[in-house]
Amino acid sequence: MKEVIQGIPLNYYLFLSTVLFSIGVLGVLFRRNAIIILMSVELMLNSINLLLVAFSAFHGDAKAQVFVFFIMIVAAAEVAVGLALMVLIYRNIKTLDIDFLNKLKW
Amino acid sequence: MKSIVLLSLLGVTSMFAGVFNYRKLILPIILIGIAAAIGLFVDQWGMNKSFYQMAFFDNYAIAFSCLLLSVSFLIFTLALYHYRKEGDIVTDLYALFIFALTGGLLMTSFSNLVMLFLGIEILSIPLYVLAGSRRADLASNEAALKYFLMGAFATGFLLFGIALVYGASGTFDLAGIAAYVKAGKDIPDFFYVGIVLLIVALLFKVSAAPFHFWAPDVYQGSPVLVTTFMSTVVKIAAFAAFLRLFNYCFTPLASYYEIILTAAAVATLLIGNVTALYQQSVKRMLAYSGISHAGYLLIALVVMGASATSVVFFYSAAYAAASLVAFAVLTAVMENKEGRESFETFKGLAKNNPILALCMSVAMLSLAGIPPLAGFFGKYFLFATAIKDGYLWLVLVAIFNSLISLYYYLRVIINMYSSADDEVPAFTPNYALVLMLLLSLGANLALGFYPDLLMGLLG
Numbered sequence: 001m002k003e004v005i006q007g008i009p010l011n012y013y014l015f016l017s018t019v020l021f022s023i024g025v026l027g028v029l030f031r032r033n034a035i036i037i038l039m040s041v042e043l044m045l046n047s048i049n050l051l052l053v054a055f056s057a058f059h060g061d062a063k064a065q066v067f068v069f070f071i072m073i074v075a076a077a078e079v080a081v082g083l084a085l086m087v088l089i090y091r092n093i094k095t096l097d098i099d100f101l102n103k104l105k106w
Numbered sequence: 107m108k109s110i111v112l113l114s115l116l117g118v119t120s121m122f123a124g125v126f127n128y129r130k131l132i133l134p135i136i137l138i139g140i141a142a143a144i145g146l147f148v149d150q151w152g153m154n155k156s157f158y159q160m161a162f163f164d165n166y167a168i169a170f171s172c173l174l175l176s177v178s179f180l181i182f183t184l185a186l187y188h189y190r191k192e193g194d195i196v197t198d199l200y201a202l203f204i205f206a207l208t209g210g211l212l213m214t215s216f217s218n219l220v221m222l223f224l225g226i227e228i229l230s231i232p233l234y235v236l237a238g239s240r241r242a243d244l245a246s247n248e249a250a251l252k253y254f255l256m257g258a259f260a261t262g263f264l265l266f267g268i269a270l271v272y273g274a275s276g277t278f279d280l281a282g283i284a285a286y287v288k289a290g291k292d293i294p295d296f297f298y299v300g301i302v303l304l305i306v307a308l309l310f311k312v313s314a315a316p317f318h319f320w321a322p323d324v325y326q327g328s329p330v331l332v333t334t335f336m337s338t339v340v341k342i343a344a345f346a347a348f349l350r351l352f353n354y355c356f357t358p359l360a361s362y363y364e365i366i367l368t369a370a371a372v373a374t375l376l377i378g379n380v381t382a383l384y385q386q387s388v389k390r391m392l393a394y395s396g397i398s399h400a401g402y403l404l405i406a407l408v409v410m411g412a413s414a415t416s417v418v419f420f421y422s423a424a425y426a427a428a429s430l431v432a433f434a435v436l437t438a439v440m441e442n443k444e445g446r447e448s449f450e451t452f453k454g455l456a457k458n459n460p461i462l463a464l465c466m467s468v469a470m471l472s473l474a475g476i477p478p479l480a481g482f483f484g485k486y487f488l489f490a491t492a493i494k495d496g497y498l499w500l501v502l503v504a505i506f507n508s509l510i511s512l513y514y515y516l517r518v519i520i521n522m523y524s525s526a527d528d529e530v531p532a533f534t535p536n537y538a539l540v541l542m543l544l545l546s547l548g549a550n551l552a553l554g555f556y557p558d559l560l561m562g563l564l565g
Contacts, residue, residue, distance in 0.1 A: 063272075
């Protein structure tokens with residue numbers, strides 16, 4: 001498996017992760033539905049997982065792969081809390097469009 | 107380390123308080139537990155214990171941990187007043203506060219980037235829930251969702267930064283990264299990108315410009331006790347982590363990122379202070395005041411060096427002591443005015459509750475930096491260090507901003523000492539509020555008259 005990963009230059013992984021990460025960032029900035037924003041955040045986290053695994057293979061060091069597990073677990077915890085918050089909000093305002101969240105302003 | 111274990115157990119104890127029916131006892135248990143945790147930390151002073159290269163309890167970690175614990179102690183005392191009429195769900199909220207505090211302690215003592223990430227998440231995830239803890243209140247819901255989305259977004263940047271730093275240096279260990287930076291042999295470009303992404307993520311967490319926009323909304327929408335926690339414990343923990351990471355690892359590369367931090371500091375000061383001028387809500391004004399204080403602390407980060415740690419420590423302690431008083435008085439006033447929080451709400455406070463008005467005045471003057479209060483010495487040490495290191499222009503910008511801030515701090519005082527038809531009624535604060543105010547005011551004055559108490563601690 002390591003040979004397969006190392007068969008592709010490291011830069012390619014960097015580019016791929018950066019592109020995926022940027023798509024995630026753009027999704028957060030431009031989409032208006034809270035669930036899609038959450039999905040974009042997940043995309044950002046997964047692009048990082050990919051990058052960490054690639055680095056890990058190139059360094060011949062398993063630490064980053066363990067770190068990936070940490071990221072997955074924390075992401076799961078975050079999604080659990082985030083979806084609960086969204087259910088709460090949906091019950092109150094019957095939409096998840098973040099443009100309707102405009103009560104707090106000066 | 108023992109106190110982190112103790113706090114986790116304390117959180118679990120608090121979660122089960124509802125099930126096993128010892129709700130009445132839980133706050134005293136928590137207060138004793140936090141005091142014990144402080145004791146355990148003080149016992150470790152100077153020992154420099156390391157735990158599997160994951161956490162390292164040097165004096166810096168212990169000093170900041172004790173500060174966070176003391177602030178939380180006062181916040182729980184305030185909770186004793188604020189939640190005295192609430193029912194079941196309060197013990198769950200206490201558990202979440204304690205878990206968040208545990209995350210904060212990890213953020214001060216990490217010696218591995220994995221621990222930094224876990225600390226930030228353990229701090230943040232309970233806070234997302236806490237921000238939304240007034241379930242029927244739309245403002246609280248909105249604050250929670252905004253905080254959650256922004257926090258998760260910032261976590262993405264933090265992780266990408268960590269991944270790039272790991273990719274270049276091949277280790278998550280702070281000492282390893284420091285050695286790598288010091289050796290300085292063919293550092294790839296993406297390592298610098300990693301540092302910038304880490305800066306972005308941490309600026310998000312300390313709510314500094316240009317990544318501050320979530321903070322006022324979240325602070326205003328959250329329940330007032332949660333706002334108190336966010337603007338003191340969370341901010342101090344984030345700064346402790348910021349300073350620890352950069353002081354440990356990246357100082358030799360300071361010339362590359364110094365410009366970013368300087369720009370962020372100036373922008374934070376200006377935006378925080380100028381926007382605070384035209385706020386209607388005192389809670390929101392305190393949020394902007396928190397942002398501007400983050401700007402002052404960023405100056406310490408730019409100046410850096412060994413002297414910066416003690417300055418940041420003293421400044422955070424002074425800021426926390428004054429903010430706690432301000433939020434405690436705000437809590438009491440809001441409670442007697444159906445939860446309203448505008449400047450006008452404070453009218454008549456001096457006539458009907460002169461002691462509370464006096465406390466609030468001291469807090470405001472300390473935040474504004476008037477001698478002989480703690481806030482003045484915080485600013486004085488900060489500016490003196492910065493001038494010594496040749497950042498005179500930065501100090502001039504900061505002093506100019508302190509002058510602007512006088513306007514909105516004095517506005518609170520003027521409102522308290524003027525009268526209106528709709529005044530704050532006279533009420534007797536209960537023992538917990540009195541105790542909390544006494545302790546934080548005492549800290550404020552003690553730090554003002556004997557600044558050496560804390561200044562000498564970190565050398």
